[in-house]
Amino acid sequence: MKWSFKIAKVAGTEVRIHLTFFILLLLVAMQGMSGGQGTAGAVDALLFVSAAFLCVLLHEFGHVFAARGYGIHTPDITLLPIGGVARLERMPRKPSHEFVVAICGPLVNVAIAAAIKLALGLQMVMNPEYQFEQPGHFWEKLMLWNLIMVAFNMIPAFPMDGGRVLRAFLAMFTDYGRATRWAATLGQGIALTVALWMLFSREFHPVLLLISFFIFMAAGQEAAAVTQEEATRGLRVRDAMLTDFRTLPQDATLGDAVVLLLAGSQQDFPMLDERGNILGLVTRNRLVSALSENGPMHPAVHVLESCPDSLSPIISLGEGLERLRSITCPAMPVLDPVSRKLVGLLTAENVGEVLMVRAALRGRKET
Structure with a gap:
C-alpha cells in the first residue's frame, strides 16, 4: 500500500504502518493533553491507542494464520487509522474455509477480552478492595475495545468479517457469485439505512456517515471483483x-x-x-x-x-x-x-x- 512503511516481519508477513496513522497519534496526544492532565494525559492516551492497535494487529494475524492453514500466504498487514488490513493472496473459495479464516480474527479479540476479564477477576480475589469497572481504568477500557471490535467486525457487510461469514454461510446453499451478491446487497442496505437515519436524525454523527459510505462502496467493489472473477474463470x-x-x-x-x-x-x-x-x-x-x-x-x-x-x-x-x-x-x-x-x-x-x-x-x- 502506498504511503506505508515496514516496521517488522512476523512469520513471513510484513507489518506496515500507513503514514496517516501518525496523524491519529497526534490527534490522540492533543486530546489527552486537553483533558487537563498535560503530558501525563497525552502519554496515557498514546499508551491506550498503542495497546488497542496491538489488539488490531493480533486480530489480523488471526486471519493470517487461519489462511496459512489452507495454503494461502499473506504478504503484508497495514495498520491504518481506521484499523488493519491483511492482504491475503486470495480468499478461500470453499465456504467452510472462508468461514474459518473470517471468524478467526474476531475470535482473537474474544480471547483477549476473556483473558483480561479473567485477570481482573483474579485481581479481585487477591485484592478485595479492587474496584472493577472503575471509570477510566486501562484494562477495562481495553477489554471493552476488544468487545466493540467483535461487534463491529461481525456486522454482516463487506469488508467486515461478518460479511465474509455471511457469504460463507450462503455459499453452502448456492454458488459463490450469487452468495457474494446477496451478502453485498444486504451490506449496502445496512449502510444505506444507517446513512439515512444519520441524515434525518437530530444527532448527526459524521464518522458513522463516513463509515456507512465506506461500507456501501466496499460491498459494491467486492461484488464487482467476484463478478469479474466468475466471468474470467477458465480463460487465459x-x-x-x-x-x-x-x-x-x-x-x-x-x-x-x-x-x-x-x-x-x-x-x-x-x-x-x-x-x-x-x-x-x-x-x-x-x-x-x-x-x-x-x-x-x-x-x-x-x-x-x-x-x-x-x-x-x-x-x-x-x-x-x-x-x-x-x-x-x-x-x-x-x-x-x-x-x-x-x-x-x-x-x-x-x-x-x-x-x-x-x-x-x-x-x-x-x-
Whole structure:
C-alpha cells in the first residue's frame, strides 16, 4: 500500500504502518493533553491507542494464520487509522474455509477480552478492595475495545468479517457469485439505512456517515471483483489478447505512427528494435500531443512510453487484467515465455469484448 512503511516481519508477513496513522497519534496526544492532565494525559492516551492497535494487529494475524492453514500466504498487514488490513493472496473459495479464516480474527479479540476479564477477576480475589469497572481504568477500557471490535467486525457487510461469514454461510446453499451478491446487497442496505437515519436524525454523527459510505462502496467493489472473477474463470491471457496488431520500427517518425493510427482501429503501437524486442508503446494520446508540438517528422522513439511489465499468454486472464489495471499503460505486451518475443497485446477493450461474447454464448446455452 502506498504511503506505508515496514516496521517488522512476523512469520513471513510484513507489518506496515500507513503514514496517516501518525496523524491519529497526534490527534490522540492533543486530546489527552486537553483533558487537563498535560503530558501525563497525552502519554496515557498514546499508551491506550498503542495497546488497542496491538489488539488490531493480533486480530489480523488471526486471519493470517487461519489462511496459512489452507495454503494461502499473506504478504503484508497495514495498520491504518481506521484499523488493519491483511492482504491475503486470495480468499478461500470453499465456504467452510472462508468461514474459518473470517471468524478467526474476531475470535482473537474474544480471547483477549476473556483473558483480561479473567485477570481482573483474579485481581479481585487477591485484592478485595479492587474496584472493577472503575471509570477510566486501562484494562477495562481495553477489554471493552476488544468487545466493540467483535461487534463491529461481525456486522454482516463487506469488508467486515461478518460479511465474509455471511457469504460463507450462503455459499453452502448456492454458488459463490450469487452468495457474494446477496451478502453485498444486504451490506449496502445496512449502510444505506444507517446513512439515512444519520441524515434525518437530530444527532448527526459524521464518522458513522463516513463509515456507512465506506461500507456501501466496499460491498459494491467486492461484488464487482467476484463478478469479474466468475466471468474470467477458465480463460487465459491468450484467449483475450490482441493478435492482429501493427508495430513500429525504432527509426519510425510520428508521421509513420499516424498512418497506422488512421488505417485501422488500433490505438497503441509497440516499437521493436532490430532484433524484434519490444522497446515500449507509442500511445495515441502521446502521439497526438507530440504531433501538435513537433510535427510529423519527429522521431517516434522520443514519445515512447515504457512498459514496466509484460505478460505470459498462459497465465490466467484474471491475473492479467489485475496487472493491466495496476499500470498506466493502456496496453500490456504479451511475450512468448520461451523466445520473449511479442505475440500479443492485452487491452481492457479487448478483454471487455471477449467477456461480452462469452456472456452472450452462455445466455444462448441457457435458453
